[in-house]
Amino acid sequence: MxxxxxxxxxxxxxxxxxxxxxxxxxxxxxxxxxxxxxxxxxxxxxxxxxxxxxxxxxxxxxxxxxxxxxxxxxxxxxxxxxxxxxxxxxxxxxxxxxxxxxxxxxxxxxxxxxxxxxxxxxxxxxxxxxxxxxxxxxxxxxxxxxxxxxxxxxxxxxxxxxxxxxxxxxxxxxxxxxxxxxxxxxxxxxxxxxxxxxxxxxxxxxxxxxxxxxxxxxxxxxxxxxxxxxxxxxxxxxxxxxxxxxxxxxxxxxxxxxxxxxxxxxxxxxxxxxxxxxxxxxxxxxxxxxxxxxxxxxxxxxxxxxxxxxxMKPEIEDPEQPVTTTLQERRGSVIFDNVTFRYPGAEQPALEQISFQAKSGEVTAIIGGTGSGKSTLVNLIPRFYDVESGQILVDGIDIRERDQASLRAKIGYVPQKALLFTGTIAENIRYGYEQATDEEMKHAATIAQASEFISEMKEGYNSVIAQGGSNVSGGQKQRLSIARALVRKPELYIFDDSFSALDFKTDSRLRAALKEETTEAAVLMIAQRVSTVMDADQIIVLEDGKIVGRGTHRELLESSEVYREIVSSQLSEEEIA
The missing domain is CATH 1.20.1560.10 (ABC transporter type 1, transmembrane domain)
Structure with a gap:
């Protein structure tokens, strides 16, 4: 005392x-x-x-x-x-x-x-x-x-x-x-x-x-x-x-x-x-x-x-002399180099020897069964946890050599569970970038396919979101969360199964709009639906925390049995063909 x-x-x-x-x-x-x-x-x-x-x-x-x-x-x-x-x-x-x-x-x-x-x-x-x-x-x-x-x-x-x-x-x-x-x-x-x-x-x-x-x-x-x-x-x-x-x-x-x-x-x-x-x-x-x-x-x-x-000292701390600039890689690129991670107290690693590169201007999709380690993988990029071994590089710099604020400023993160804060719709979208103009905010909402339901609300962008977003649907929460990431205009987008509550039509329109909006950024997308990831430039297939397949949709259909099982469970033979 x-x-x-x-x-x-x-x-x-x-x-x-x-x-x-x-x-x-x-x-x-x-x-x-x-x-x-x-x-x-x-x-x-x-x-x-x-x-x-x-x-x-x-x-x-x-x-x-x-x-x-x-x-x-x-x-x-x-x-x-x-x-x-x-x-x-x-x-x-x-x-x-x-x-x-x-x-x-x-x-x-x-x-x-x-x-x-x-x-x-x-x-x-x-x-x-x-x-x-x-x-x-x-x-x-x-x-x-x-x-x-x-x-x-x-x-x-x-x-x-x-x-x-x-x-x-x-x-x-x-x-x-x-x-x-x-x-x-x-x-x-x-x-x-x-x-x-x-x-x-x-x-x-x-x-x-x-x-x-x-x-x-x-x-x-x-x-x-x-x-x-x-x-x-x-x-x-x-x-x-x-x-x-x-x-x-x-x-x-x-x-x-x-x-x-x-x-x-x-x-x-x-x-x-x-x-x-x-x-x-x-x-x-x-x-x-x-x-x-x-x-x-x-x-x-x-x-x-x-x-x-x-x-209690945080286990994840900023380095004394953080690295801020590099010319080694394009902005927004992410490299996983032989990464292994286990949760504190766990006997088995959640991820083991993960290596891949997500390039700027490309969409890298991650797919796999429940518990395969998809969300764990993307949670390592903003340093919510630190790796046990290996390294993760953003713009060619190990994320442990950066200060956390500058690292996270590069990232537009949409979590698996959409979370909104008490306040107006405009305040929730601007949570991603406080200085965003009305035009930038509305543009982000349009790309996220949220402008339609916002315009139908009595107060529009000034409509109040209740605690936890309880007065909007799951799909509406997801679209507002996506708009919050888009308004930031980051170098790296992380979508952690952020389209699960959307119907196929809205999902398709959103992905088409995102493709035009994110041409200069790296996109890392986790999804359960094959239809969401099949157009990605690169698909990573995870199983039990390990990469068991990597390539495009067509390449994986030929080379990965796990991916074929996922596809066949969701698509008909005509759709696969």
Whole structure:
């Protein structure tokens, strides 16, 4: 947790001001019982009304000053804590943006969301309390002890018994609570994961009538979290009764022993009243510490989880001196040179000894059965993962020698699962190139065969896309995703099975329009349909992560048995001929 508190450096001035205000507030509260004792012992005992009024006004003045300091300290401490939370949240988000897919797979999306929201909120709340209570409690306890001893040193011996007893109780409860707080955050991760899966997979759940099963799964995760939270709260609920029991018995003992000392003339009534108030302040300072000890274990668990994210270094990093230019190859060309790749923890490689070249101005199609490694292959080009052995060259440069931003700026990527963002159609298309003009945006939509359905919408390009693109069809999402890549005018296009939701007529028109649009770029196209790839300049046939065929449609019909099987399963003999 101390590592994260280093983020408070920009707020040192504000923290100093809060500490000063808390100090002044504490001093005013410590001085009030002494003034009250003077009123009782000097004013009331002597019947001096003028003295009572004068000291009473002093009390009002100190109380008002303490109140103003308290309000100001609350304001500035909240401002500092919220600023700290904002900065830390931004730092975590920026760091996570640099993660490769391996880091996301390791931590989990649901856990990352919890750490960025709930865990940082826990730290923010504790910081607000620490800025005030962490300073006020020790000051109040120490100041109260000094003032109590000044009133009656012998009666102060009661604290020798009371303070160790309270300290032991707080320490014991906090020590048992720490593991439970860690478990609480982990179970919150689990609840968020189940909730996220339910929301994103709602259509599948309803299609298979699994509503009851998912409700039970959510109830199980929720109940598990609730049981842990109840266990924590039961433990922490002991804190207040223990504190109040010790406080009340302490006051009884003070009144009992104090009355004896008054009867012997060793103490005055006003001093006893002040002593009781100081004792109350001392014990309530322990109460404040106990509240902090309730929050600190949970915040400490949250801090550990946030540090785990911040200390995780992405496995894919930019080189210290990236290469930016070359004359070795035409722009956009891609070479796979004996590439082997396996997913973390996998026994078998997903791709093995892959070698081919996708030239600029040509269409290279990749086809194969499910699980053959097609999507894995194209995911290596933007460095979503790094190869295990071999190398991938773009424009003649190993992609590991480039910085990721410049590499990805060359690529127009259309993923297998079309993803749209909340916003207008125009904003989604311009996501590929923010500075695109209206003409460029509309041209990209026309090439992607999207302009027709866009024009039929009431607001046209200003029509709003709902979260996840839930208000447009699968084919419309794919065409908008293609338009988003086209508006970028990249040197390399990657279409990862991006035509699967299109009918044959739209597919044919789109490919014809793409052919004219991409004459100066390399096109890498994954497809399941033979009709989509048969006109490609080069077709790569994959099976079990290996290349088992390479050539044109006609050449593969003669040389590749795997390709013939794929063709015969989709086309009639007349179409093949």
């Amino acid at each position: 101390t590592k994260l508190l280093g983020q408070l450096r920009p707020y040192y001035g504000g923290i100093g001001l809060v500490l000063l205000l808390v100090f002044l507030q504490t001093m005013s509260e410590l001085f009030l019982p002494t003034l009250m004792a003077d009123i009782v012992d000097t004013g009331i005992a002597a019947g001096n009304t003028a003295y009572i009024v004068r000291i009473g006004l002093y009390m009002l003045l100190f109380a008002a000053g303490g109140m103003l300091c308290s309000i100001a300290a609350s304001y500035f401490s909240a401002k500092i804590a919220i600023g700290f939370g904002r900065d830390l949240r931004s730092r975590v988000f920026s760091h996570v943006e640099n993660f490769s897919l391996q880091e996301f797979d390791r931590i989990g999306t649901a856990s990352l969301i919890t750490r960025t929201t709930n865990d940082i909120t826990q730290l923010q709340q504790v910081l607000t309390m620490m800025l005030r209570m962490m300073v006020m409690a020790p000051l109040m306890m120490l100041g109260g002890l000094i003032m109590a001893i000044s009133k009656d040193a012998e009666l102060s011996l009661i604290f020798v018994v009371v303070i160790p007893l309270l300290g032991f109780a707080i320490f014991s409860i906090a020590r048992k609570g720490m593991p439970l707080f860690k478990a609480l955050q982990s179970k919150l991760d689990r609840l968020n994961m189940v909730m996220r899966e339910n929301l994103t997979g709602l259509r599948v759940i309803r299609a298979f009538n699994r509503d009851t099963y998912e409700s039970k799964r959510f109830d199980g995760a929720s109940r598990d979290l609730a049981d842990t939270a109840i266990s924590v709260n039961k433990l922490m609920a002991l804190m207040m009764p223990v504190m109040m029991l010790v406080l009340n018995f302490s006051i009884i003992a003070i009144i009992g022993f104090g009355s004896v000392r008054i009867s012997y003339g060793d103490m005055q009534v006003g001093d006893l009243m002040a002593f009781i108030q100081y004792a109350t302040q001392i014990l309530f300072s322990f109460l404040m510490l106990s509240v902090i000890f309730v929050m600190v274990p949970r915040a400490s668990a949250s801090a550990t989880r946030i540090n785990e994210v911040l200390q």
